[in-house]
Amino acid sequence: MRRISHFIDGAAVSEPGRLGDVYAPTIGEVQAQVELAEVGMLDRAVASAKAAQVGWAATNPQRRARVMFAYKALIEQHMDELAELLSSEHGKVVSDAKGDVQRGLEVVEFACGVPHLMKGEYTEGAGPGIDVYSMRQPLGVVAGITPFNFPAMIPLWMSSVAIACGNAFILKPSERDPSVPVRLAELMIEAGLPKGVLNVVHGDKVIVDAICDHPDIKAVSFVGSSDIANYVYQRAAANGKRAQCMGGAKNHGIVLPDADLDQTVADMLGAAYGSAGERCMALPVVVPVGEQTAETLRAKLIEGIETLKVGVSTDADAHYGPVVSAQHKARIEDYIQMAVDEGSELVVDGRGFSLQGYEDGYFLAPTFLDRVTPDMKSYQEEIFGPVLQMVRAETFEEAVNLATQHQYGNGVALFTRNGDAARRFASTVEVGMVGINVPIPVPVAYHSFGGWKRSGFGDMDQYGMDGIRFYTRLKKVTQRWPSGGSVVDQSFVIPTMK
Structure with a gap:
């Protein structure tokens, strides 16, 4: 070996x-x-x-x-x-x-x-x-x-x-x-x-x-x-x-009613499920503002999840592969069950997935949970797997507070066409890395990467x-090169530029 x-x-x-x-x-x-x-x-x-x-x-x-x-x-x-x-x-x-x-x-x-x-x-x-x-x-x-x-x-x-x-x-x-x-x-x-x-x-x-x-x-x-x-x-x-x-992280993707929902869903699917969710810059929480936005977004997310393909790492058509270990797979499954027990609605269950010919691989299909609330432990902690949780907010301010008040402050994204809302969001949200219509806001190499809080x-x-x-x-x-051989002055006080 x-x-x-x-x-x-x-x-x-x-x-x-x-x-x-x-x-x-x-x-x-x-x-x-x-x-x-x-x-x-x-x-x-x-x-x-x-x-x-x-x-x-x-x-x-x-x-x-x-x-x-x-x-x-x-x-x-x-x-x-x-x-x-x-x-x-x-x-x-x-x-x-x-x-x-x-x-x-x-x-x-x-x-x-x-x-x-x-x-x-x-x-x-x-x-x-x-x-x-x-x-x-x-x-x-x-x-x-x-x-x-x-x-x-x-x-x-x-x-x-x-x-x-x-x-x-x-x-x-x-x-x-x-x-x-x-x-x-x-x-x-x-x-x-x-x-x-x-x-x-x-x-x-x-x-x-x-x-x-x-x-x-x-x-x-x-x-x-x-x-x-x-x-x-x-x-x-x-x-x-x-x-x-x-x-760690628990990054939020906040969706305003004026957002391009088709583009937002495409972005969310990649950010939530890419690399089987094993990214500190993943977006495992989506926060639609308003019930109409939530219902429309939910339907589009379900439709999009159905198109995702889980496969082996060498499959060029696969959107993501297995998680890293059997222990990590079991941990993710435990969090899914925790979310259900806490009262979340299990919309799409990725547990029990098996890939033909690779039955012993560490595969999990996409999971989608709706009606998650901030008091739930499954929301408060990092799952680090292909699990997307929806937390509904009534107002823009409520959505911003969710990201600001969370124990993690790594990344956050806002999806909107409203420049004023985007500017206020970037200025006030208490998170280290912010994306505006960018789902994974990892700064380019000549800026710097880092989150806030925990x-x-x-x-x-x-x-x-x-x-x-x-x-x-x-x-x-600090250097001086005196030109003469005699002492010009003598002082016992701290040097200043006065």
């Missing part, structure tokens, strides 16, 4: 010890085993990274950018290979897997501009004969802990920006689908990155805790559930590290300029 090893100092590294099963979600069978590291393996990776980082940081930004340009070209060259490998372990259809890689690749493109992005500022004559300037410098060794749902995109979000800024990077990917992160690391070495600057260590909570505790790791980036995000943030911060930790812990977001700020320290220099 295939065995997935760690990647340290530019090569595969194995050790005897614990193993984790990597499943093929389409058929429900173990296809590989991944090594689960102990603390000693992380120490080895950090030592390699620390030794390599000094020379990498001393490499001028233009040469670091050339490595990123070469890396971009290699990812494009290997797109099909990466997408197929990703699909085999995650389950998402190949077209969606290519989107996973592409959204990460766009951050690599952003990182190619690092010579400009790391420029400091300069003021001549800030005082008598005094100049002030600033410079951005890398932190040293940093780490990223990434989730199963985007095994290419999120490692690329973190590692490309961190490495372009001159840091060395330790990646702890999800043990559920670890092969693509290793392959990406191999491609970065092929692109010219010095060995040791990027290392991949597989593991579970043992390694997560070790990353948070390691004295030579200066910053930790995390994406996952909110409870774990909060845990990692608190533990890393307690050890004096920078931390940016992105958590969707994000820390002061800086992923990628974009916040990514540059997170992975660098700003050093400020």
